[in-house]
């Protein structure tokens with residue numbers, strides 16, 4: 001896998017974050033060296049990227065983000081509780097940049113067939129399930145364990161930048177290749 005590249009990116013990320021902390025400013029960080037597909041927030045990346053990829057906020061609609069932010073004390077069986085000020089800052093950010101009808105983005109396909117009460121997990125959205133339905137077959141398993149597809153960046157090399165195009169999978173990933181060895 002592309003470990004070097006993601007290390008470099010983490011280093012760049014840490015330097016940026018460091019700079020933000022040094023200036024005592026938890027504002028909006030637009031990472032100018034990457035494609036500017038969405039507004040970034042240093043506090044979100046730090047707090048919500050501590051255990052997993054800081055999911056690009058445009059992957060989920062506001063209802064799902066609210067559900068997540070209101071349930072941090074039992075967040076998928078772990079505690080992700082934060083102080084009130086941090087929680088409020090992140091909740092406001094997510095409300096602002098969430099997936100929205102009529103706001104085109106590379107993640108708009110998540111809206112397809114979305115139920116009225118959307119799930120909390122990205123990996124349970126109908127369009128997500130459909131996009132990944134070949135994967136169990138190619139891995140020759142009946143079903144994937146819950147959470148198997150949650151680390152997007154394992155396969156999508158531009159996941160942190162919100163780009164999930166098939167063409168941007170890590171080399172060697174993808175049902176066509178898995179089926180051919």
Ligand code: HEC
Pocket residue numbers: 047048049050051052055068069072075076078079080090120121122123124146147148149150
């Ligand atoms: C203490 C660790 C921890 C922190 C901090 C944390 N998470 Fe999580 N998160 C998890 C775990 C564990 C899962 C479930 C992963 C799995 O099933 O493999 C998860 C899953 C998720 C998912 C669902 C991914 C999917 O499967 O579609 C979302 C969305 C999410 N977290 C958002 C957040 C947000 C937003 C924050 C910050 C407010 C946050 N997380 C902070 C541990 C954490």
Ligand code: HEC
Pocket residue numbers: 059109122123131132134135148149150151152153154155156164165166167169173174175
């Ligand atoms: C185990 C590898 C793997 C993981 C993990 C994974 N994906 Fe994928 N994803 C794929 C593959 C392979 C395809 C292309 C499927 C095909 O060719 O039909 C795909 C397709 C997609 C597509 C459709 C792309 C297109 O060009 O139409 C989206 C959107 C997507 N993934 C988002 C995500 C998100 C968001 C996550 C994390 C929550 C994720 N994926 C996790 C392997 C993965």
